[in-house]
Amino acid sequence: MTRDLFGNDITDAEGVDLRDRWEIRPGDCLATLRELEDDSVDAVVTDPPYGLGKPPPIADLMRAWCDDADHDHLAGSGGFMGRKWDAMVPHPRIWRECVRVLKPGGHLVVFAGQRTADLMGVALRFGGAEIRDQLQWLTYSGFPKALDVSKAIDAAAGAEREVVGRYQPPNGKPWNLRNDTSTPGNGGTMGKFGARSGGMDITAPATPEAAQWEGWHTALKPCAEPAWLARKPLGGTVAATVLEHGTGALNIDATRYAYGDPAWPGPQERHADIGRGKSTLLRLGPIQAAQMADGGRWPSNVYYCPKASRSEREAGLAEAGIEPVAGFDAVGRAEGSAGLDNPRAGAGRAAATVRNSHPTVKPIALMSWLVRLVTPPGGLVVDPFAGSGTTGIAAASQGFRFIGCELDERFVRIARARIDWHTKGFRDEAMRGGSQDVADLPLFGGGS
Numbered sequence: 001m002t003r004d005l006f007g008n009d010i011t012d013a014e015g016v017d018l019r020d021r022w023e024i025r026p027g028d029c030l031a032t033l034r035e036l037e038d039d040s041v042d043a044v045v046t047d048p049p050y051g052l053g054k055p056p057p058i059a060d061l062m063r064a065w066c067d068d069a070d071h072d073h074l075a076g077s078g079g080f081m082g083r084k085w086d087a088m089v090p091h092p093r094i095w096r097e098c099v100r101v102l103k104p105g106g107h108l109v110v111f112a113g114q115r116t117a118d119l120m121g122v123a124l125r126f127g128g129a130e131i132r133d134q135l136q137w138l139t140y141s142g143f144p145k146a147l148d149v150s151k152a153i154d155a156a157a158g159a160e161r162e163v164v165g166r167y168q169p170p171n172g173k174p175w176n177l178r179n180d181t182s183t184p185g186n187g188g189t190m191g192k193f194g195a196r197s198g199g200m201d202i203t204a205p206a207t208p209e210a211a212q213w214e215g216w217h218t219a220l221k222p223c224a225e226p227a228w229l230a231r232k233p234l235g236g237t238v239a240a241t242v243l244e245h246g247t248g249a250l251n252i253d254a255t256r257y258a259y260g261d262p263a264w265p266g267p268q269e270r271h272a273d274i275g276r277g278k279s280t281l282l283r284l285g286p287i288q289a290a291q292m293a294d295g296g297r298w299p300s301n302v303y304y305c306p307k308a309s310r311s312e313r314e315a316g317l318a319e320a321g322i323e324p325v326a327g328f329d330a331v332g333r334a335e336g337s338a339g340l341d342n343p344r345a346g347a348g349r350a351a352a353t354v355r356n357s358h359p360t361v362k363p364i365a366l367m368s369w370l371v372r373l374v375t376p377p378g379g380l381v382v383d384p385f386a387g388s389g390t391t392g393i394a395a396a397s398q399g400f401r402f403i404g405c406e407l408d409e410r411f412v413r414i415a416r417a418r419i420d421w422h423t424k425g426f427r428d429e430a431m432r433g434g435s436q437d438v439a440d441l442p443l444f445g446g447g448s
Contacts, residue, residue: 022392022402022419026412029384029405033097036403041101042247042379043108045371045391047362050113051120053087061119065092065126089119094384095127101382104235105248107374109135111227111362121228129230137366138265138304142222149216150205159206167200227370229301246376254372256296263369264297265304299373308363310354313388316421317355322414324353356414358388364422367394375400389415393422 025032056074064071075087089112098108108129112120121131154161205211234241234248241248257264371394375381379400383391386404388411395402396419406412 022396022404022423024386024389024392024404024406024412024415024419026406026409028407030094030097032403032405033094033101033382033384036101036382038100039103039245040380041098041382042103042106042400043371043375043381044098044102044106044384045109045367045374045381045395046383046385047111047360047387047391048090048120048385049088050111051087051089051116052113056088062122065123068093089116089123090385092123092126095124095129097127098382098384099128099232102232103245103247104232105238105241105245106232107132107247107250108230108232109227109370109374110230111137111225114222114224114226117226117228124228124230128232130233131228132231133229133301135227135229135370136224136302137227137362138224138302139307140223140304141307144217144219144221146217146219149218150210150214151203153210153213154206157207157209159210161203161206161210163201164204165202167202224302229374246379250373251375252299253295255299255369257299258296261296263303263305263365264300265302266300299369303366303369305363305365308361308390312364313356313358313361314354315418316425317414317417319421320413320417322355322417324355325357326353356388356418358411358414361388362390364390364393367391368398371395371398371400386415387411389418392419396423 053075056071061071061074063069064074071088071091095108095110102108108124110120110124117134124131151161205214231248235244238248260268367390371381371391375395377399381391381395381400381402383402383404386392386406389404392402392404392415402419404415406415
């Protein structure tokens with residue numbers, strides 16, 4: 001018998017491990033969704049296009065959605081890193097299909113951009129979903145994409161600023177970590193960002209107007225990404241819906257924060273210690289959560305974890321024969337360009353080659369937590385925008401069934417390779433220890 005995190009049997013009637021019940025379907029997600037039966041899916045967890053292109057005329061967009069008309073002609077320039085597929089949020093008809101295939105009370109977790117979360121939420125409402133909450137994934141590691149107003153004023157006046165010092169990163173490392181940054185004469189230096197020497201020029205305002213606006217910029221440091229928690233309308237009361245369909249509620253006990261777990265960014269004291277003048281910090285990692293007598297802290301609508309590392313993004317891809325591409329190609333920048341050296345270009349700029357070239361890979365820990373939150377044991381998770389497969393890894397590795405949709409054939413291959421490697425890897429690790437229990441694996445609360 002194979003058990004999941006909750007002690008439930010995750011073998012089907014034929015004794016097949018449910019971790020084998022996953023698939024990535026190539027092509028348009030609407031076509032795949034329309035093949036699924038009504039009320040057949042337990043949860044939708046997805047990281048869709050954020051619609052980061054030039055904002056469309058909002059009145060025209062609302063009219064198109066009200067008429068169920070196409071909206072592609074309203075899309076502005078390309079979205080994130082110039083990707084055309086990210087120029088507009090998904091059409092409400094996609095969310096309408098998601099709601100149709102969900103069981104009554106089934107939940108959706110839908111990531112969104114900070115500037116376009118409003119449009120994503122409206123699209124979900126047009127699709128028939130009820131907005132229940134807004135979650136925040138905290139990373140603390142975003143790069144401020146802000147204009148320096150003082151420098152812009154001097155530039156507009158044609159005034160040259162005097163270099164009065166040099167800023168060095170606190171860790172002493174260059175901001176551009178590509179292997180060739182120290183090569184004299186390299187055309188790929190960071191230029192005004194000072195990559196070769198690992199610092200940045202500090203300049204003084206050259207005009208009185210620039211001095212007046214010194215310290216003013218146009219944006220905050222992005223350290224959080226929102227996600228909508230939505231739900232298909234219930235089929236009666238919560239109790240009746242849960243009993244009939246297994247959906248309609250959140251699995252709180254499976255997603256509690258262990259005391260000391262940094263996924264919860266707030267105070268770390270136990271409930272029993274609050275107000276007693278104690279400061280007991282139990283430095284336990286998330287894998288000890290199941291061993292806590294009280295199960296840990298009630299989950300909130302925030303979750304902290306770092307962005308996916310390069311090793312996490314690429315695990316299993318070399319073994320699957322996924323060919324590498326140039327780092328500049330992965331981030332959509334020209335080789336040797338100033339845009340490539342700008343830290344805003346993304347993680348791929350620092351690598352000579354990458355195998356997982358998807359620009360928006362979510363961390364496995366985050367997606368595992370979300371899938372557990374909204375999916376009943378052994379349930380079916382659907383991701384209409386599977387990308388490089390992180391939702392599939394989170395679902396399949398925990399004994400949930402999974403269907404992912406992906407348009408890009410390269411990302412289809414990457415997603416399949418990553419899910420296969422992770423599910424087989426977890427299983428092999430358990431079997432080496434003499435167990436096939438998912439709960440015995442380090443990701444899920446057992447082992448070391």
